[in-house]
Amino acid sequence: MTPYFYKAPVLTLDNVSMEYGGETVLRDISAQVLDVCRPNMNQGQVVGFYGRSGLGKSVLCRIMAGLITPTSGTVKVGIEQEEVTPGAVGFVQQQYPLFNHRTLQDNLLVAAARKYEPEEAKRQTDAYLERFQLSQHRKKYPAHLSGGQRQRAAIAQQLLCSDHLILLDEPFSGLDIAMIDEVKKIILEVTTMDELNTVVIVSHDIQTTTALADRLWLLGYERDASGRLLPGATISAQHQYNLAEMGLAWHENVEAEPEFNRFVELLKDEIRQSA
Numbered sequence: 334m335t336p337y338f339y340k341a342p343v344l345t346l347d348n349v350s351m352e353y354g355g356e357t358v359l360r361d362i363s364a365q366v367l368d369v370c371r372p373n374m375n376q377g378q379v380v381g382f383y384g385r386s387g388l389g390k391s392v393l394c395r396i397m398a399g400l401i402t403p404t405s406g407t408v409k410v411g412i413e414q415e416e417v418t419p420g421a422v423g424f425v426q427q428q429y430p431l432f433n434h435r436t437l438q439d440n441l442l443v444a445a446a447r448k449y450e451p452e453e454a455k456r457q458t459d460a461y462l463e464r465f466q467l468s469q470h471r472k473k474y475p476a477h478l479s480g481g482q483r484q485r486a487a488i489a490q491q492l493l494c495s496d497h498l499i500l501l502d503e504p505f506s507g508l509d510i511a512m513i514d515e516v517k518k519i520i521l522e523v524t525t526m527d528e529l530n531t532v533v534i535v536s537h538d539i540q541t542t543t544a545l546a547d548r549l550w551l552l553g554y555e556r557d558a559s560g561r562l563l564p565g566a567t568i569s570a571q572h573q574y575n576l577a578e579m580g581l582a583w584h585e586n587v588e589a590e591p592e593f594n595r596f597v598e599l600l601k602d603e604i605r606q607s608a
């Protein structure tokens with residue numbers, strides 16, 4: 334097994350709860366992502382975030398992105414562990430927020446201008462276009478890009494204007510097998526760009542996401558000592574999996590290993606029983 338050690342926290346959820354009109358949707362969620370170092374692997378963290386439909390994944394994502402404030406609890410992001418503010422976290426949702434009347438290049442420039450001075454914004458945009466193999470499409474409008482190109486553009490756009498943490502909502506849905514491989518490559522590319530880059534992937538594609546992840550969070554309901562269902566979904570300690578510890582953190586061909594496949598089956602059972 335590859336050795337590893339922990340450095341500073343890069344994402345901390347501290348007792349996060351959310352209620353809507355008296356209904357508890359999320360209850361006391363505490364979870365942390367630490368910058369894990371593996372020798373010769375300069376890699377950021379990938380968190381796979383699972384949960385049955387309607388349990389509150391989107392709500393928690395919006396809280397982590399600073400777009401809504403939880404009823405109680407805090408979210409701290411980055412190496413400085415500052416409380417999250419809107420815009421600090423990249424959020425790639427299924428309906429990508431590209432401006433249809435601007436070219437791909439201009440879309441990225443608008444995002445970069447939120448963080449950089451004009452000249453640096455241009456340099457960063459060029460670098461991302463190159464890195465995400467989008468340079469030849471820079472003059473195209475979003476409507477003229479393929480689904481995969483739009484996906485790459487949306488990830489580049491969010492990386493350009495956020496500080497290291499990026500949330501991807503269902504990045505594999507509706508893509509063909511080749512495109513899924515391409516998006517996987519992009520995610521790995523994002524994490525190898527900077528050791529502090531953290532990607533949270535919300536997905537129902539357990540196999541693909543687990544292969545990329547070094548940590549998993551499973552949202553589900555818990556029962557009290559007498560077996561009664563507690564209100565609100567949470568991420569209990571036993572449903573926070575540390576794949577580095579299990580020897581299953583992303584590495585070449587992890588998906589071909591029997592141990593990996595056994596774990597994915599076990600996870601699916603856990604998810605079935607979690608609601």
Ligand SMILES: Nc1ncnc2c1ncn2[C@@H]1O[C@H](COP(=O)(O)OP(=O)(O)OP(=O)(O)O)[C@@H](O)[C@H]1O
Binds near residue numbers: 391
């Ligand atoms: N603004 C709101 N007001 C009231 N209830 C809300 C609001 N937003 C979300 N909810 C409720 O919170 C619960 C969780 O919704 P959420 O969209 O986070 O689920 P999800 O896990 O992302 O589901 P899916 O996998 O189907 O997308 C649902 O019961 C939903 O009705």
